[in-house]
Amino acid sequence: PPEEKLKSYFLDFAERHNDFPSTEMMSTYARDSYLNAFNVSENTIEKKPDEQLLRWIDAEYELFKFLEIKQYGERIKSPFASVEELVTFSNTILNRRKSRAGKSLEHHLAKIFTVSNLKFEAQVITEENKRPDFIFPGSNEYHDFTFPGDKLTCLGAKTTCKDRWRQVINEADRVSIKHLFTLQQGISKNQLTEMYSNNVCLVVPKPYLKSFDKSFQDKILSLDRFTYLVKEKQI
Numbered sequence: 001p002p003e004e005k006l007k008s009y010f011l012d013f014a015e016r017h018n019d020f021p022s023t024e025m026m027s028t029y030a031r032d033s034y035l036n037a038f039n040v041s042e043n044t045i046e047k048k049p050d051e052q053l054l055r056w057i058d059a060e061y062e063l064f065k066f067l068e069i070k071q072y073g074e075r076i077k078s079p080f081a082s083v084e085e086l087v088t089f090s091n092t093i094l095n096r097r098k099s100r101a102g103k104s105l106e107h108h109l110a111k112i113f114t115v116s117n118l119k120f121e122a123q124v125i126t127e128e129n130k131r132p133d134f135i136f137p138g139s140n141e142y143h144d145f146t147f148p149g150d151k152l153t154c155l156g157a158k159t160t161c162k163d164r165w166r167q168v169i170n171e172a173d174r175v176s177i178k179h180l181f182t183l184q185q186g187i188s189k190n191q192l193t194e195m196y197s198n199n200v201c202l203v204v205p206k207p208y209l210k211s212f213d214k215s216f217q218d219k220i221l222s223l224d225r226f227t228y229l230v231k232e233k234q235i
Contacts, residue, residue, distance in 0.1 A: 002037040006059065009033040014066040023100050027107040030060035042115050049112045050206035050223045056108050057101075057183070064100070068093065101159045106133055109157055109181060116227045119234055132171040133157045136230050142174060149174045151233050155203070155226075160184040161191070169198055179203050179226060185211035192216045 013029055020026070034040070034056055045052050072093070080086040106122065113120050119137035126132060126142065135142050136153040154175040156168035161182050168178045180195075181203040187195075192212070195202065196219060204212075206222035221229070 002039075006033055006037040006062075009037065010063045010066045013063060014070050017067065018070075020067055020071070020096070020100075023103040024107055026063060026100070027056075027060055027104040030063045031056045031108060031111060033063075034059040045112065045115045048224070049116065049227060053108055053112060053223060054205050054207070056111075057104070060104055060108075064097070098159075102157075105159055105181075105183065106157050109134070109155075112223065112227065113230075116231065118227060118230050120230075126172045126174075127170075130171045132168065135172065137234060142172070149176070153179065153230050153233065155179045155181060157181045158184075161187060161195075165191075165195055165200060166198075168200060177201050179221070181223070181226075183208075187212065189213040189216070 010030075010033065013033075035045075038055075040052065075089070080089065110120075110122060113134070113136075120134050121138035122134055123131045124135040124139040124142060126135070132154045134153075134155040134157070136155070137151075141147040142152060152172070152175050154168070154172040156165075156171065156178065158164055158180065159182065161180070161184050165180055165182075168180050171178065177199045179201050183205070185204075185208050187202070192202070196216075202216075202220045203223060203226045204220055206224065209217055209220060209222060212220055
């Protein structure tokens with residue numbers, strides 16, 4: 001079965017690595033292993049980007065846990081000398097998970113944009129050395145003032161928004177509406193109102209849409225709607 005095939009790929013990867021490899025290597029390996037095990041075509045990725053993205057994130061998390069067990073399995077069998085030692089150890093693990101999740105999300109989104117034949121660049125330098133996660137079509141167009149501003153798109157990617165959504169507001173002065181992709185579900189109506197009044201348009205995986213206030217569900221984009229809108233600008 002595909003699940004067993006995927007597990008064997010992950011076990012093999014964990015056996016070959018004594019430390020955590022780069023985020024890019026891990027996200028690529030987890031995604032490629034999933035696509036291979038479940039025999040997913042590029043056509044499927046393009047047609048169902050929301051579903052595929054969530055599957056890749058789940059697959060990478062499983063791979064990450066295999067590596068954590070290898071790294072920390074022996075350590076957690078022994079008692080901790082103090083609560084402080086336990087807290088420090090736990091924070092190390094949690095911080096690694098959080099920082100990797102953010103970078104992995106960017107790698108997986110880039111794969112979807114590539115398969116969808118979108119022109120884009122990651123980490124383009126804009127005004128005041130700001131670096132939005134993605135600019136469509138790219139740096140040259142952004143800095144060419146003869147290129148129409150309404151053909152530019154800016155996308156930030158954050159696993160959770162909280163107050164960090166404000167960071168995207170000033171990341172690209174030439175783009176009037178900033179898009180923000182997040183995995184956070186059920187953001188409050190008050191926060192959504194504030195986001196949209198600051199011209200920040202949310203993009204979330206399609207299955208997550210129903211977790212948001214009904215009055216905002218039509219304003220929030222799924223990933224496939226976002227890629228369609230960008231594609232329309234690039235025709």
